[in-house]
Each structure stands twice: as C-alpha cells, then as structure tokens.
Amino acid sequence: MADWELSDGKVYPQRAEPQDAPPGPSTCVFPTEAQLDTLVRELTSRRLSAVSVGAGEGYLEAQLQRRGVAVTAVDLDALADPSGYTTLRCFCSAIRRVRAGQLFRIAESASCALLFEWGRDLPWRQYLRAYPEVPLVVIVGDPALHDGLTEPSASALLDDAEWSLEWRLPFAAVHPSALAAAYSRRTAAPPRATRLGRRPIGFTPPRAVLVAIQIPTDCVLDREGPLMLARVPGVWLRMQKLQFDAEEISAHTFERAAPHVAAAAATLLPADGVHAVGLSCTSMSFVLGTAAVDELLRRGCPRAQTTDMARAQRAALRALGVTRVALVTPYILDLAEKNVDMLAAGGVAVVAHETMGLTHDSMTDKVSKQTITEWAVGVDCGEAEAVVIGCSALRSCEPGFIDQLEEKLQKPVVTSTQAFLWSMLRVAGIDDQIDGYGTLLAKH
Incomplete structure (x- = not known):
C-alpha cells in the first residue's frame, strides 16, 4: 500500500512524475x-x-x-x-x-x-x-x-x-x-401565430337567401342563376340537388323522386335563414302540382316562402298581362302537353306550341342559343302576346339573350329560369329591377 493513500474514505494513488514531463x-x-x-x-x-x-x-x-x-x-x-x-x-x-x-x-x-x-x-x-x-x-x-x-x-x-x-x-x-x-x-415548434383577436367584428346579413332545389341532371341553373343574382346586392343563392334514380325526364321519374324534395330542403342549415325556397324544374313542378310541392318544401324550410318553375311561369305572364302565348319546350309529348295544361289552368292559352322530344337533360343543355332563337322565331305568331321557353335545362337565361330575343320578336319573352329567379326574388321581398333579362325583370 506504499503507493496509495486513504482520504475521506477513498483511495488515491500517490504520483511522483516530474511536473515538466507528465x-x-x-x-x-x-x-x-x-x-x-x-x-x-x-x-x-x-x-x-x-x-x-x-x-x-x-x-x-x-x-x-x-x-x-x-x-x-x-x-x-x-x-x-x-x-x-x-x-x-x-x-x-x-x-x-x-x-x-x-x-x-x-x-x-x-x-x-x-x-x-x-x-x-x-x-x-x-x-x-x-x-x-x-x-x-x-x-x-x-x-x-x-x-x-x-x-x-x-x-x-x-x-x-x-x-x-x-x-x-x-x-x-x-x-x-x-x-x-x-x-x-429537438427543434422546438415555432410559437403559434394564431391568437384570439380583440378587434370589433362587423356583420352584414344578406337581404335575402334564396334556395333552389334542383334535379341532379340540371347544370344550366348552376351557371345562369349566379350570373343574374350577382346584379342584386345582398342576395345569396344556394343550390341543393335532390336524388334521382334515373336520368330520363318523365312523369314516372319525377313521381318516384318526390320524397327526395323534402330531404333536399331539410339539409339546409340554418333552416330559419332561408327566405325563399323553390323547386327549379318546370316539368317536375307541374307533374307534382303546387300543393304537393309546397308541402314537400315546407318540411325542410318551414319558415320560407315557396315557389316553383311552373307557378313562376304563370305568375310572370300575369305580371306582364299576357293571356295568349306561343310555347317552345324540349320535352317528350306527354310532358309537353302537361305544360300546356298547366298554363291553361292559370288562365293562359297556348296558341302555338312546338316541342323537341328530348328525353334527357344531357341533350337539352347542349342545345345551342342559335337553335333556341330559331325555334322561338318559328313558333311565334301574331295571336301570341308573348313567347314562353320552357325548361331550365335550355340555355335561355344568359345575360343579354332575352333582351336580344325580345327585340327580334317585338314582344315579351318568358323563360323558365328567368321567371323562377324573378319569382324567388319577389316572394322574398326583393323588388330590384335587373336589365339584360327581358321586360319581366326590367319592369316588374
């Protein structure tokens, strides 16, 4: 143990190496x-x-x-x-x-x-x-x-x-x-930049919220509706598709799909934030009838005003003071005749009528504006006080189109989409007049 010493209970070696050469x-x-x-x-x-x-x-x-x-x-x-x-x-x-x-x-x-x-x-x-x-x-x-x-x-x-x-x-x-x-x-996560703000928040509620319940084959209203209503400040348009089990445009298709109208309307939240709701298919509207459509729409939006394209056609013609019309439709004969009956029930006589016999919206929505113009000119007659173009799938409500057609025919023109959006605005309490969409929206 000569080379070791004990200190504080620990053993340390004794070292004697020279300081200059460790x-x-x-x-x-x-x-x-x-x-x-x-x-x-x-x-x-x-x-x-x-x-x-x-x-x-x-x-x-x-x-x-x-x-x-x-x-x-x-x-x-x-x-x-x-x-x-x-x-x-x-x-x-x-x-x-x-x-x-x-x-x-x-x-x-x-x-x-x-x-x-x-x-x-x-x-x-x-x-x-x-x-x-x-x-x-x-x-x-x-x-x-x-x-x-x-x-x-x-x-x-x-x-x-x-x-x-x-x-x-x-x-x-x-x-x-x-x-x-x-x-x-470890790299620390950067401090979160998000914080709860304390500045005042201003809210601008819409003047009106309009809801269109659409058949799933309709893609024309998706384009034409927002273009028109963008000219009306403070009006919001919401669109909701309902469920179909077939693409064929027929009375049987509409009758089977009727329960889905209520289901589509019921998906809208908040329900009490809707001012007007309407079924945006002319032929489905007159197949089901006004009372049935209202009952279905009110299940989903009980506080909203209701309308549909069929009654909108009649209301538009009443506003224009028209009782005799020439009618263009894309439908098969069965539906086309129901359109005539619907107008007659509202006191409007169809003095001339031509229909295209198309069975699917996928055909109707591709009909050119030139074709629509030619059919409207062709069906017009001196006895008709106005020309009605039925079906929202026809592209007849683009900006300026109705004005140009009225100038050519020298009489009012009513289209399904034009009349429907006009009706939605009016039942919601919006009276703004809109240029570029015919006499109906410019003066009534």
Whole structure:
C-alpha cells in the first residue's frame, strides 16, 4: 500500500512524475483517435465551440484544441484528489475554476456545445435549464457511477423529450465502462401565430337567401342563376340537388323522386335563414302540382316562402298581362302537353306550341342559343302576346339573350329560369329591377 493513500474514505494513488514531463493520462478521459474524430466531426459540422464542464486534467480538451475546436475547460476550484497532483498536470491551455454549485457563464450559448465529464458535484441539469439555447450536449460518464443528479451518464437524456440521441459509443477513460453520447436539442415548434383577436367584428346579413332545389341532371341553373343574382346586392343563392334514380325526364321519374324534395330542403342549415325556397324544374313542378310541392318544401324550410318553375311561369305572364302565348319546350309529348295544361289552368292559352322530344337533360343543355332563337322565331305568331321557353335545362337565361330575343320578336319573352329567379326574388321581398333579362325583370 506504499503507493496509495486513504482520504475521506477513498483511495488515491500517490504520483511522483516530474511536473515538466507528465506521463499519459491516468485520472481523466483519454479517447482514441477514432473516438475523437467522431466528436470533432459533430462539433465542426455544426460550427460549434464547446464548454467542457468537469474537465479534470484537460486531456480531452487538449486533443480537441489541437484539432481546431475552440474549447473552454471548466472544473471545480476544490478538487476531489487531495494530493494536489491534478493541479500540476494540465494538458489543455487553461482550466477555468468555479465553486461548487456555481455555473460557468457562457456568453454565446446558441453556438456552443456543452461537454459534461463525470463529477460528483457537477450541476449538469442546472446548465441545461440556464442555457436553453445550447443546441448540442455531449456526456461522458460511467453508468456504474451515475446517481441521476450530480453524475451524468451517457444515457441520462435518453428519455428526455427535449433531446434526441445523435450517437453513443465507448470512450476510453479511467473507468472501463465509460460511454460518450451526443444529444441534439429537438427543434422546438415555432410559437403559434394564431391568437384570439380583440378587434370589433362587423356583420352584414344578406337581404335575402334564396334556395333552389334542383334535379341532379340540371347544370344550366348552376351557371345562369349566379350570373343574374350577382346584379342584386345582398342576395345569396344556394343550390341543393335532390336524388334521382334515373336520368330520363318523365312523369314516372319525377313521381318516384318526390320524397327526395323534402330531404333536399331539410339539409339546409340554418333552416330559419332561408327566405325563399323553390323547386327549379318546370316539368317536375307541374307533374307534382303546387300543393304537393309546397308541402314537400315546407318540411325542410318551414319558415320560407315557396315557389316553383311552373307557378313562376304563370305568375310572370300575369305580371306582364299576357293571356295568349306561343310555347317552345324540349320535352317528350306527354310532358309537353302537361305544360300546356298547366298554363291553361292559370288562365293562359297556348296558341302555338312546338316541342323537341328530348328525353334527357344531357341533350337539352347542349342545345345551342342559335337553335333556341330559331325555334322561338318559328313558333311565334301574331295571336301570341308573348313567347314562353320552357325548361331550365335550355340555355335561355344568359345575360343579354332575352333582351336580344325580345327585340327580334317585338314582344315579351318568358323563360323558365328567368321567371323562377324573378319569382324567388319577389316572394322574398326583393323588388330590384335587373336589365339584360327581358321586360319581366326590367319592369316588374
């Protein structure tokens, strides 16, 4: 035991190497070249300097300094080795001394790595709390000596959500089970930019909300309706398709689909925010009849005014003072005759009528405006006070089209979509007049 002495219950070797020629390290960390290279790459790739806390004799720090890494070595001013030997051997340029419990002040922590080498009084967690900007931590420790508080082991931050393990490997040191581990701070989520505003909020309610319940084959109203109503400030148009089990435009198709009218209207929320709701199919309207249509629409929108394209045709002709019309429709004969009967029930005589015999809207919506014009001119006669163009699937309500046709015919023209939107506006209490859509909307 001549070469050892007992102090504070611990055994320390007695050392007698000359001060001017210290031998290899014996009480510090002394990594191999490969281990050093791993650490140097980690630091230099991130362009980081380092503060090494618990530097001991500074051997690791000296090796890093020789490889171009700016390292500040820090250790306690009261050393665990009472022999004074470690004060004689210092491998690095200098070791800064701090008192127990004191933190070394780090000037530029955001560009600095922290290196912790085991030490019984090392306040390593205090460093992490004091310098939250530090991006990288390297811990050299022996799991056998780790007490979780003052002696960090290489696995100390494995379960810490703030840190991510970059690498862990054996590190040559006095303690044979020493490991080194590098942890990078996880990138914190940026602070949320969203906050609850405190500025006043102004609300502008619509003058009227109009709802068109459409058959699923109708795509013309989707284009023509918004174009017209964009000219009426404060009026909103909502469109809701109802369910069909066939594409054929016939009385049987409409009768089977009738229950779906109520279901389509019932999907609208808030129901009490609707001012007017209407069935936007002329032939379905006159097949089902006014009373049935109203009952179906009111199931979904009980507080809204109701209308449909069939009654809108009659109301438009009454507003114009017309009792005799020429009629153009795209329907098969059965539906075309029902259109004549519907007008007659409203006191309007059809003095001339031509129908195209089309069975599907996918054909009707492709009929050109030139064709519609030619059929309207062809069916007109001197006895007719106005020309009616039935069916919303005919593209007869685009801006300017009705005005041009009235100028050519020299009499009012009523189309299904024009009359329907006019009726929706009027039953909702909107009396605005609109140019470009014929006499009906310009004067009534």
